[in-house]
Amino acid sequence: MSELAIRRGAAPALAVRGLGYAYPHAARPALEDVSLEVAPGEFVLLAGRSASGKSTLLKAACGLVPHFHGGEIEGEVRVADLDAIAAGPGELAAAVGYVAQDPETQVVSTTVAAEIELPLEMRGDEPADRARAVEEVALALAIPHLLSRTVDTLSGGELQRVALAAALVTRPRLILLDEPTSQLDPVAGDELIWLLRRLNEEWGVAVLLAEHRLERCLAAADRVVAMEAGRLSFDGVPAEFLVWASDSDPALETPAARLFSLAGIDPLPVGVRAARQTLRGMGVAHPPHIASRRVSDPHPQVPVLQAEGLWVELDRGDDPRDVLKGIDLTIRRGERVALMGRNGAGKSTLLRTAAGLHEPVAGKLSVDSIALLTQNPSDYLVRERVGDELPGDEGMAALRVVGLEGKVDADPRDLSGGERQRLALAIALAGRMDGDELPDLVALDEPTRGMDHARKGELVKLIEALASSVAFVTHGVTKATGAAVVVATHDVEFASEFADRVVLLGDGVVIADGPMPEILSGGWYFATEVARVLDLPEVVTPEQGAAVLRKGAP
Amino acid sequence: MKSPFAYQSRPRPLQLASPGAAVAYLGAIAVVAFLYSNPLVLVAAGVAAVGAGLLAGARRAVELALKMGLSLAVLVVVVNALVVNRGETVVARLGDWPLFGPVNVTFEAIVAALSMGLRAAVVLVLGAVYSACVDPDRVLRALRPLARRSALTATLVSRLVPVAAADAARLRDAARLRGPGAAEVGKAPLARRLLAGSLDRAVDVAATLELRGYSLDAPRPRSRSSRSRYDRRFCAVAVFLLLAAIAGKALGADDSQTYPAVEIGLGPATVALSALVALSGLAPLRRNPKRRRQPADGTKTSLYGPKSSRRPGSREVARV
Numbered sequence: 014m015s016e017l018a019i020r021r022g023a024a025p026a027l028a029v030r031g032l033g034y035a036y037p038h039a040a041r042p043a044l045e046d047v048s049l050e051v052a053p054g055e056f057v058l059l060a061g062r063s064a065s066g067k068s069t070l071l072k073a074a075c076g077l078v079p080h081f082h083g084g085e086i087e088g089e090v091r092v093a094d095l096d097a098i099a100a101g102p103g104e105l106a107a108a109v110g111y112v113a114q115d116p117e118t119q120v121v122s123t124t125v126a127a128e129i130e131l132p133l134e135m136r137g138d139e140p141a142d143r144a145r146a147v148e149e150v151a152l153a154l155a156i157p158h159l160l161s162r163t164v165d166t167l168s169g170g171e172l173q174r175v176a177l178a179a180a181l182v183t184r185p186r187l188i189l190l191d192e193p194t195s196q197l198d199p200v201a202g203d204e205l206i207w208l209l210r211r212l213n214e215e216w217g218v219a220v221l222l223a224e225h226r227l228e229r230c231l232a233a234a235d236r237v238v239a240m241e242a243g244r245l246s247f248d249g250v251p252a253e254f255l256v257w258a259s260d261s262d263p264a265l266e267t268p269a270a271r272l273f274s275l276a277g278i279d280p281l282p283v284g285v286r287a288a289r290q291t292l293r294g295m296g297v298a299h300p301p302h303i304a305s306r307r308v309s310d311p312h313p314q315v316p317v318l319q320a321e322g323l324w325v326e327l328d329r330g331d332d333p334r335d336v337l338k339g340i341d342l343t344i345r346r347g348e349r350v351a352l353m354g355r356n357g358a359g360k361s362t363l364l365r366t367a368a369g370l371h372e373p374v375a376g377k378l379s380v381d382s383i384a385l386l387t388q389n390p391s392d393y394l395v396r397e398r399v400g401d402e403l404p405g406d407e408g409m410a411a412l413r414v415v416g417l418e419g420k421v422d423a424d425p426r427d428l429s430g431g432e433r434q435r436l437a438l439a440i441a442l443a444g445r446m447d448g449d450e451l452p453d454l455v456a457l458d459e460p461t462r463g464m465d466h467a468r469k470g471e472l473v474k475l476i477e478a479l480a481s482s483v484a485f486v487t488h489g490v491t492k493a494t495g496a497a498v499v500v501a502t503h504d505v506e507f508a509s510e511f512a513d514r515v516v517l518l519g520d521g522v523v524i525a526d527g528p529m530p531e532i533l534s535g536g537w538y539f540a541t542e543v544a545r546v547l548d549l550p551e552v553v554t555p556e557q558g559a560a561v562l563r564k565g566a567p
Numbered sequence: 568m569k570s571p572f573a574y575q576s577r578p579r580p581l582q583l584a585s586p587g588a589a590v591a592y593l594g595a596i597a598v599v600a601f602l603y604s605n606p607l608v609l610v611a612a613g614v615a616a617v618g619a620g621l622l623a624g625a626r627r628a629v630e631l632a633l634k635m636g637l638s639l640a641v642l643v644v645v646v647n648a649l650v651v652n653r654g655e656t657v658v659a660r661l662g663d664w665p666l667f668g669p670v671n672v673t674f675e676a677i678v679a680a681l682s683m684g685l686r687a688a689v690v691l692v693l694g695a696v697y698s699a700c701v702d703p704d705r706v707l708r709a710l711r712p713l714a715r716r717s718a719l720t721a722t723l724v725s726r727l728v729p730v731a732a733a734d735a736a737r738l739r740d741a742a743r744l745r746g747p748g749a750a751e752v753g754k755a756p757l758a759r760r761l762l763a764g765s766l767d768r769a770v771d772v773a774a775t776l777e778l779r780g781y782s783l784d785a786p787r788p789r790s791r792s793s794r795s796r797y798d799r800r801f802c803a804v805a806v807f808l809l810l811a812a813i814a815g816k817a818l819g820a821d822d823s824q825t826y827p828a829v830e831i832g833l834g835p836a837t838v839a840l841s842a843l844v845a846l847s848g849l850a851p852l853r854r855n856p857k858r859r860r861q862p863a864d865g866t867k868t869s870l871y872g873p874k875s876s877r878r879p880g881s882r883e884v885a886r887v
Contacts, residue, residue, distance in 0.1 A: 077778070081774050101777070102777040103778075103780040103781065103783040104780075104783065106780040106783075110778075111778050113771075115771075117730065118730075118768060118771035118775065119771075119775050121772055121775055121776055122704045123574050123702060124704055127702075127704035127705075127708075132780050134708070161576050163574060163576050165573065179779065370740055370743065370744070387741060392737050392738050392741035393741045393744075393745065394760075395752055395756040395757060395759070395760045402750055403748070403750065404750055408748055410748075411748065411749075440745050440746060440749045441749075443748030444747030444748025444749065445746045445747065
């Protein structure tokens with residue numbers, strides 16, 4: 014087929030027929046009998062729980078499976094009429110672009126311009142063509158100002174855009190994205206999704222996007238494909254997907270769909286706009302407000318972290334810069350605090366300073382005992398047996414807290430992702446507990462990266478257990494056994510499930526601090542989908558929203 | 568935290584120059600340091616290296632390299648003073664040492680070691696300036712047509728070094744955050760974990776290279792011209808330095824000896840060559856753009872000429 018015919022979209026962007034694949038030495042196949050077609054210019058959302066086969070399908074579509082990973086494959090994969098199983102990823106590079114979850118591992122050059130130009134150079138394009146293509150893709154992604162920067166000076170969001178630019182610069186017919194927003198704040202995540210939609214509409218690039226946070230991208234998609242245990246479980250338009258998810262796999266429901274489902278309203282909305290239109294049509298544009306109930310019982314008389322005028326300066330190799338600029342903050346035992354803000358706002362720096370990894374340059378910070386789990390739990394796991402990581406009674410007490418006392422003889426590498434995270438937390442807790450009493454403060458930095466809804470639910474339960482407090486009065490002072498739990502997160506929906514208080518940071522200062530329902534209902538980016546649909550103060554979860562709608566329904 | 572030796576793009580002449588011109592310039596200073604043993608010339612080469620680095624904006628790289636170079640120089644001096652007994656001027660008699668025998672510290676051995684240490688420091692500073700100011704992508708691009716596989720390896724290494732450094736920093740932080748009741752992390756498990764992580768990273772980076780088409784046997788495109796307006800300056804300085812170094816050798820500018828007694832030549836040829844070498848450090852100097860002369864009557868000018876001469880609605884072409 015001629016290149017012109019391919020460009021005009023005569024062949025499907027992706028055609029998969031009867032695809033089965035097993036990684037080398039794997040006990041069971043990662044993909045089984047998968048058949049799927051993506052039309053030119055289509056925007057397809059790939060949904061499913063962790064380990065359902067989404068990433069493997071994307072890797073098969075760009076040739077990494079089986080060419081790079083090995084293993085056994087059967088069936089047929091064609092990308093723009095090229096046989097992806099016969100051709101390698103290099104040959105497919107002109108027809109398909111791939112963007113993975115971690116932008117750090119997707120850049121191979123030192124400067125942004127060189128990174129974007131590399132695929133064209135490898136293809137043998139002439140210098141003038143390369144210069145034009147780099148300029149155009151940089152303009153399309155709004156990154157011309159980054160071209161002369163070195164990649165190690167970029168933020169996560171910028172790096173993800175550069176990776177996208179490198180994938181798009183060859184003008185492929187299909188772009189594959191594996192959870193590209195998992196490390197981005199809500200603002201950068203939304204920007205990326207709508208940028209993809211714009212490229213999809215203006216350039217005609219077909220998009221196959223795997224994502225866990227469906228509420229973020231469902232409205233942008235033309236079609237949804239759901240996977241379960243390596244097989245396709247659903248293939249249809251977003252509205253039908255929501256009905257299917259509501260019946261078959263509620264973990265894949267979006268908050269707005271759950272809101273409507275609980276309130277008994279049809280049809281289920283694919284986004285905030287559709288939900289508002291439906292509600293307006295029903296005459297419930299201004300439902301009555303029901304005051305939310307505070308779910309936790311903090312103990313205001315026992316502060317465990319106190320920061321007064323806290324300034325922290327970090328030097329990342331260019332120039333020293335103030336990351337925290339005079340933070341005043343008090344956190345008390347039993348509180349569950351979501352620490353939120355854009356990438357680079359200072360969330361991680363605050364937690365790392367509390368844990369003693371950074372020294373303040375001014376101000377005061379007092380915290381008695383803190384256990385901090387950083388963004389990569391695997392960094393804590395250095396031995397080949399759980400019991401060797403946590404020996405003795407103190408180790409066993411920590412394992413009991415996270416529910417892993419039965420896994421003493423297991424190899425950490427054989428644990429699930431959630432179990433590895435809990436083991437890392439136990440390592441941070443060990444020796445900082447007084448008997449079974451937890452340290453004053455347990456801090457988790459971005460613990461939900463790449464997690465599906467079910468695993469987030471498990472994490473919410475763990476946070477509740479850590480913070481659950483038995484208050485008693487001794488010598489006139491109220492004492493509690495539960496810890497204060499502070500979680501730095503970008504995930505607004507997750508924050509609404511576990512937090513009773515939200516601290517919002519912006520450029521190193523606290524810009525909002527209050528009860529979770531108040532903070533997460535009072536904005537646009539740092540607000541839950543339900544809050545954006547209903548726009549009512551302190552109504553943030555589907556359950557709260559459904560109660561309001563039921564009361565106010567005509 | 569970013570390494571001070573990592574390349575940083577800056578709009579300075581040394582960074583803007585093509586890799587060939589930058590390498591020729593820095594290499595010429597290194598050649599002088601290797602050719603000459605006269606301390607004055609070596610100091611001049613050091614001044615040139617430090618000056619080039621500072622003018623290119625690589626202050627932190629220069630500072631760190633100087634610290635490392637001077638530490639190395641001190642080590643060389645100590646070892647040489649203890650090991651080499653040659654020289655007429657004994658400054659300390661340290662008696663008989665096991666393995667070493669009689670140890671006499673001589674002034675000549677110290678000066679000879681200083682000369683060697685100084686040379687090592689100059690080379691270290693030049694290496695640091697190269698690392699911080701010459702874009703590795705452009706160097707690799709220049710190498711790729713000559714040695715494809717070596718360029719691939721170099722690409723992987725140049726990307727993995729900063730990634731591994733970041734991984735190591737993260738692992739160290741995680742080790743510090745372990746509770747006191749958890750097993751201590753020794754250096755061996757940490758190194759093993761870092762190695763395993765680096766291998767995983769290498770696989771990811773290799774996959775990305777595959778996706779970018781690195782394995783394709785595509786026709787070699789012409790390289791985009793990477794010349795800059797500073798190339799001539801750096802090449803001219805490099806050629807001039809090399810010619811001066813050769814002429815200086817012929818004219819006895821390296822006229823010095825350390826054994827049996829220290830004699831440092833400070834003749835006109837040595838002084839002139841040292842001055843030239845030191846001045847070569849000014850090559851990365853950025854020339855400020857000429858200021859537009861203000862008209863005597865004080866009327867403001869713009870790219871479109873004096874404001875008073877423009878009629879409303881008229882359009883003129885900018886002259887740049």
